[in-house]
Amino acid sequence: MKVKSFKELRIDTINTHGTGCTLSAAIATFIAKGESIEFAIRKSKDFLTKALKNSYSVGNGPGPVDHFYHFGDSNEF
Incomplete structure (x- = not known):
């Protein structure tokens, strides 16, 4: 096994709510589309990193990652 x-x-953010679910769902999606496991992990980590960079605070405690960062400024509600 390799x-x-x-x-x-x-x-550097406290807004990490949903990171595990986001990463696992993204990996599963790429694999379901027929991509290799390595490709799925790399692309999913890239997506999660960008979502974390665009995370935002909501109320108290860790806020969510921004799953919609690629649509523009989704932090404005």
């Missing part, structure tokens, strides 16, 4: 490491810079 072990592969996937590294990414840490994003």
Whole structure:
């Protein structure tokens, strides 16, 4: 069995709500589309990193990642 490491810079934010679900759903989606596991992980980590960079605060505690960052300024409600 070959072990592969996937590294990414840490994003300085407390708004991490939903990161695990987002990452696993993105990986599963790419695999369901027929992509390789390595491709799925790389693309999913890229998506999650961008979603974390665009995360926002809502109320108290950790806010959500921004799943819709690619549509423009989705932080304005």
